[in-house]
Amino acid sequence: MRQFLRMVLLLVAMSSLLFAETTAQTEKPEKSEKESRITPDELAKKNKKTKTLVDTLSVKGGYSFGFTTRTDDKGGVANVNDPEHHGAAISARLVFNAGKQPFLKPYIDFTTFIRTDRVIYLPSIGIRHDFGNKKIEPYISLGVGLSIMDRSEAPVSGAAALDDKTYSANLTIETGIDFYLAHNFALSLSARYDIYNLGTTIGGYYQLTTIEDRSSISAFAGIVIRFGKDHTKKDDDDDGIFNNTDYCINTPPNAPVDDFGCAKDDDFDGVINLTDSCPSTIPGAPVDEKGCALDSDNDGVIDLYDRCPETLKGTPVTECGCYPSLFTFSLNYEFNKYKIEDLLNNPTFSVVEFLKKNKNYNIRITGHVDDVGSIENNKIVAKRRATSAAQFLIDNQIEASRIETQHTASAKSASEIEQKEITNSETEPQPEKKAETEDAKTEKIEEVRSQERSIFIELFRTDKKMVK
Numbered sequence: 001m002r003q004f005l006r007m008v009l010l011l012v013a014m015s016s017l018l019f020a021e022t023t024a025q026t027e028k029p030e031k032s033e034k035e036s037r038i039t040p041d042e043l044a045k046k047n048k049k050t051k052t053l054v055d056t057l058s059v060k061g062g063y064s065f066g067f068t069t070r071t072d073d074k075g076g077v078a079n080v081n082d083p084e085h086h087g088a089a090i091s092a093r094l095v096f097n098a099g100k101q102p103f104l105k106p107y108i109d110f111t112t113f114i115r116t117d118r119v120i121y122l123p124s125i126g127i128r129h130d131f132g133n134k135k136i137e138p139y140i141s142l143g144v145g146l147s148i149m150d151r152s153e154a155p156v157s158g159a160a161a162l163d164d165k166t167y168s169a170n171l172t173i174e175t176g177i178d179f180y181l182a183h184n185f186a187l188s189l190s191a192r193y194d195i196y197n198l199g200t201t202i203g204g205y206y207q208l209t210t211i212e213d214r215s216s217i218s219a220f221a222g223i224v225i226r227f228g229k230d231h232t233k234k235d236d237d238d239d240g241i242f243n244n245t246d247y248c249i250n251t252p253p254n255a256p257v258d259d260f261g262c263a264k265d266d267d268f269d270g271v272i273n274l275t276d277s278c279p280s281t282i283p284g285a286p287v288d289e290k291g292c293a294l295d296s297d298n299d300g301v302i303d304l305y306d307r308c309p310e311t312l313k314g315t316p317v318t319e320c321g322c323y324p325s326l327f328t329f330s331l332n333y334e335f336n337k338y339k340i341e342d343l344l345n346n347p348t349f350s351v352v353e354f355l356k357k358n359k360n361y362n363i364r365i366t367g368h369v370d371d372v373g374s375i376e377n378n379k380i381v382a383k384r385r386a387t388s389a390a391q392f393l394i395d396n397q398i399e400a401s402r403i404e405t406q407h408t409a410s411a412k413s414a415s416e417i418e419q420k421e422i423t424n425s426e427t428e429p430q431p432e433k434k435a436e437t438e439d440a441k442t443e444k445i446e447e448v449r450s451q452e453r454s455i456f457i458e459l460f461r462t463d464k465k466m467v468k
Helices: 002-023 041-047 353-357 374-396 415-425 438-452
Strands: 056-073 086-096 104-114 118-132 136-152 159-167 167-184 184-202 207-227 326-333 361-367 403-407 454-461
Touching: 041 136, 056 184, 086 438, 104 136, 104 167, 104 207, 118 184, 136 207, 167 207, 353 361, 353 454, 361 374, 361 438, 374 403, 374 454
Parallel strands: 361 403
Antiparallel strands: 056 086, 056 207, 086 104, 104 118, 118 136, 136 167, 159 184, 167 184, 184 207, 326 454, 361 454
């Protein structure tokens, strides 16, 4: 016990000297006006003047259970006491700041297992890995060292110890959690497993008894003191990651961050989760400032998959964002009108602009009329509608060789429209409703007629090549 207390006092003295030398040079790290990711080299340089050699000193006490075996040869030596399995455990550890990786730190440790019949001393060195650097800090460590056994009482009186193995190599695995209650003070809980090979062989007249210490498992609780001005758990951007391990030194407020203090970007599109309106963007897709995949021509196909990224607004496109080989639409006229400027409903896109930009497309224009008026007059109106539209295109520098025209005077009469409605109601199940008024019938007939007073536009490719 005295040896252990001497070791703890020595560790405290060393820590105090190192603390006094390094804190005199500490400076506050600079803050950036906007979040910026820095490299491990830059982080090490930033913390160079503010980092102490000693990171933490921990002192703990707890319980240890030893795994021992006893072997008796030829009946064994009489009156040999069984080894004690249970006992107290005391540990002191210094963790150092070293290297460019702030989460991987070397340490020196001195632990003692105290049992009624023996004491085991375990000085060791190793590496500790911290999982982040937050107020609740889990860690794991791996160390190697020496195990030294000191018997406080002999296993049996009157028998010689033929082989008393009082020291061996030691392997230590430990995991724990540090709970920081203040900037530089924490409570710590940990568990460790030690593997060693200690033992004693006792001989009688013809008998042998062998007692072996193979390993032990221990549970500890204690305190942790952290040194250094920059290691006082300061967190300038309030992201839960302290300055000395924060790779992004001014994260936006309320942004979820990773273990390195950088704002999370789950879909890796360059827009952090906090402001990402589309958090599941397809990998590799260019995005806008809101984190949504770009669709530069607004055709419904994102730029990543769009093989024709400059299609005109309102035109139909295929799955790859290109024009189909054939698409159609209608332009409606008032009754008995045929001039292109008399159109009531303008197209959703400019036919002229489309034909100028797409020389591999031609146009077919079909003039239509309704059932009002004589057949002869309707034929004339239908033809004029088609030729008027064609002339409009020619006047706008569209080659006449790319324009086809045709017309038709066939249209459903009012009685045919009404008869079709009656037939549909007889053959298809219809919800119960009141009988249509004459005004409703007239309105429906006029709607059909309006659709038939039109020119029908077909835009089609003249080459065989088609983008799929």
